[in-house]
Amino acid sequence: MPELPEVETVALTLRPQLAGSRVRRVAVLHPDAVAGLSPEDFTRALAGARFEDVSRRGKYLLFSIRPAGGEPLRLVFHLRMTGRLVCVPAAEEAPKHTHLRFELDDGRELRFVDSRRFGRAYLLPHADPPKGLLGLGPEPLAARFRRTDFAAMLAGRRRQIKALLLDQSFLAGLGNIYADEALFRAGVDPKRRACDLTARETSRLFRSVRAVLREAIAAGGTTIRDYVDGRGREGEFAARLRVYGREGRPCPLCGATIERHVVAGRSTYVCPRCQPG
């Protein structure tokens, strides 16, 4: 589900709610939700600990946690397709598919809810970090990430540009929605080989990636079905998608009919006129 803008919004909305809050106890309702650690060890390590900060790297959520005694912990979440993290009053009935509950000492709790159960929590250093976290590519919104960096990354790459954009070790945080939206804004066919893009196309794609991510964050992310932020609110960006999920509807720029293809094994939406092969 969540891509960079959604994970960023979850971090932004959880940060003020959690900073300084103390965990009274943790309930593990579904052991598979915790990677590499028994529910008992997970619960024991976090009891009495204090949340300090929430941040994001790629599609990973990072919680800085200070236990009652001992070294700081890092709690990492990947929400995959349908994972949600919300902070709510503990008295509220927990929805179906609630796998983890972090009860705070002020009557609220942080919940991890995930119907498809692809999402995972990793508690460092007790468990190994998720494999994908260390190998992540650059953050597309980092100030130090420049158009020239992006051009250098594309040079000599013969893969389809969409496959490359989805590769988290190439660039961190893009998923199926924002890859399609960025390619549309840049006027680039997703099937093109990365190394075949002109300098002008590379430049447009660089700007498009950053612009669409920034706009989506400003709108609180895209809710197609499951996504909500750390307060349980839906994002507003779905109304501003230009091609994603819009097969058969007119292109907002030229009126041609938007098509769906499969590229890199994923549903891919393009305007055949604005993104010529």
Next chain:
DNA sequence: CCGGGCCTGCGG
């Protein structure tokens, strides 16, 4: 590079 697997839910 592709396809399958992981799970559940939804829409056609």
Next chain:
DNA sequence: CCGCAGGCCCGG
């Protein structure tokens, strides 16, 4: 009932 879904890993 089947196909499909915002992600990622693995094996062939």
